[in-house]
Amino acid sequence: MPTDHKTLALTPEHFAYIRRCHSFSDDPILDELAAVTSELGDIGGMQIPPEQGAFFTVLVGALGARHAIEIGTFTGYSSICIARGLAPEGRLICCDISREWTDIARRYWERADVADRIELRLGPALDTLDALPDEPVFDFAFVDADKPAYEAYYEKLLPRMREGGLIAFDNMLQAGRIIHPDTENARILNQLNQKLSRDPRIACTLLPIGDGLTLCRKL
Template identity: 35%
Template sequence: MEARWEAVDAYIGEHLLADDPGLTAVLANNGVHRLPPIDVSPAQGKLLYLLAQMAGARRILEVGTLGGYSTIWLARALPEDGRLITLEVDRRHAEVARENLDVAGVGDKVEILVGPAHDSLATMADDTGFDFIFIDADKQGNPHYMREAMRLGRSGATIIVDNVVRAGGLIEPDSDDPRILATRALFEQLKEEARIDATAVQTVGAKGWDGFLIARLR
């Protein structure tokens, strides 16, 4: 079954995603530097690009940069005067991302803040009004990152949280996996949060069985 998931992703790519040597080079460079291969898939990257465009995003916040693959998709969705801030805990990852962003031609739109996301977000007291926020960092931090997204986003902002299904682990109340516990806490948090309209979508594909949460800040 998983082979068919990957085959469907390949079919989608062949028909709906243009050949993109730049992004292929980014993934190759990530491999050279031995970054973990946990980037979003090409189809998911295109989805982020389209969602950011449909939201009319001019200011984007990303929590979790890795090698900048999703960052590039999001930066491409910005207008000429758009701006993206991305947070990365690992300095080496950030250096690879900067190289990739510059090669992709979007480096002038992107600022990388290096350090724990909790700390970087705390420094952004006055940097509010983001139109689009993508959360894809340490899953244990998701409840906190969502609270910060609500603080930093404008009314009507789109918030995406990746990897929320975790091969079905989301529905395991007795799990001892801190990533699953935090994801369940995120859902409980949003269940009671009047400022958020949200849903989640399961996905299968080259990245396996997972899913993402999509929310609108009132």
């Protein structure tokens, strides 16, 4: 056991324990959405895991976020978790290109009673970002879509964030490939991790949650 780090190598039993230890672990609507999404087949693996969803609800609440944006909504799991953390009157803009997948999200937004907080923008997210007005600025952004565009999303989002606001990037460990990048996505995200860690405009940290979550706080 190395002594220079404390992050535990998690066994399935540890995972099961972690998944029980948050306030949202008995959530029939999220559980049903996860089941419906897994019926889509391998593609269902794009959904964030429950412990990451719980983290978003707590984090967005701690930020007191009123304005949030998500790039990559799929069937809606992460968006429900973000929307539940928003302050009263808070709003989440969801960006995706798939009507089929976001039709499922819409159904579950209704079921989870967050539909009135969410606005869906269908179309390439870079176009959606270009078309947004300058105000209001965002408190929280979650990026979980096409990896080659992550850096472009970052550069378009950063000026739109309030000081102290957070941008979260998913899949930043690429199932472990990030240290010996042997895929295009791993190479691209490794370069982005290097760039973010040296960027004086932000303070960032890479968390070993889900497939790796980089949190960037605008300075």
